[in-house]
Amino acid sequence: MEEYQDHSLGGRVFQKLREDILSGKYKENDELRENTVGKELGVSRTPVREALRQLELEGLVTIIPNRGAYVTGISHKDIWDIYMIRSMLEGLCARWAAEHITEAQLDELEEAILLSEFQMKKESGFNTEQITALDGRFHAILYEASGSRILSHVLTDFHNYVQAARKSSIVSEDRARKSIREHRQILRAIKDRDPEMAEQLANEHIMHVMQNLKKQGY
Amino acid sequence: MEEYQDHSLGGRVFQKLREDILSGKYKENDELRENTVGKELGVSRTPVREALRQLELEGLVTIIPNRGAYVTGISHKDIWDIYMIRSMLEGLCARWAAEHITEAQLDELEEAILLSEFQMKKESGFNTEQITALDGRFHAILYEASGSRILSHVLTDFHNYVQAARKSSIVSEDRARKSIREHRQILRAIKDRDPEMAEQLANEHIMHVMQNLKKQGY
DNA sequence: GATTGTATGATTGTATACAATTATACGAGG
């Protein structure tokens, strides 16, 4: 979905702005002038407008008619809320995955975990970017395996939303190890076609990530 | 939020198209040409483009680069999935509302229910539009009372999404009565500051609506 | 007859021009 995003200027501006907002480059209440943003990115106002309207829908920007677009940003409470919601929905997702997953998808999950474990074993210290990407990949496959485009859609959105926070969570090597172990347990439950167990484990997994985040001051 | 929607042409086109897609006026895979839509609504391509990009983000439209925008539509399974998700999240919402709600919001909830009960008592047969609106109002207040803009946002989205289905559910007078009774029970639990009970009741409430929908062939 | 290449038309992508609205500066009046 949203394959056009990489192709059109509007899509690229959207992605760039979202990244910059979530990473904190644009701060709360910053004004996003169409002309200014356009000049910075070397495009005209039209694609910028499209992007701003989309960001408004995602809740990252507030548009006041005839006035302008202002960064909404996300508070620590927002992140906490998202993790509570995700905890429930990832549970539901794992349950459905346990009911619908294909052999091919099982293999993909296995591969993602194996690669993660491999990364952690490296003596040179693990690559944070890689681990984050593999974590995202594991969850993305799970979303797909739920067989619900609706659930997949909303979980993907939330996942992107807390991207910035996630990176800071996984830098803790201890947490990274536990996270991968939990992933393996979830996969085990799904392989065993045990929806109840899968749901509970996925549930707890997200709660653990959340608790770890809290320890880091979020 | 999204107050600009009523003000700008782009916002109005967005709402109109969403309504027409959800109501079934535009069917699956229908092509939405910018020029054609624009002429039908008496606006230029620019606001139509903005609307289409937003609809793409909501998953109601699929955009293929340099080709066009096509209606994605929502299947019965999508609706079923949404109700499962909503069931959980409305539960969470009711729980948080029981913890955070203000006196003013309690009054608003009371008022919405009283108006609903009044509508149902009318001998002339109840007004479907009114009942639907009041149902929406009850839930909207609850979303607000959760104190979580994130949860409120996602629940509002889903609520709009199944709007078409909701209307067909509430035409059943029997279901409408039970629905209002359940609303009153939820309010009771929240007033008693009983989060567990509120969560469970809200949970079941949505499941009941879902079951009723199923009986009607959804 | 099927297939491929090309020309033409239609549609989307982007930029720009113009209109409408709002913010700002400044002076008049109290």
Add this chain to the structure above:
DNA sequence: CCTCGTATAATTGTATACAATCATACAATC
């Protein structure tokens, strides 16, 4: 000194113009 009103500038809202891409029709070739 403060308030209000007006003029001007800046910004957003919308429409249109132009460029790029894609679909279609038709002819040439095998």
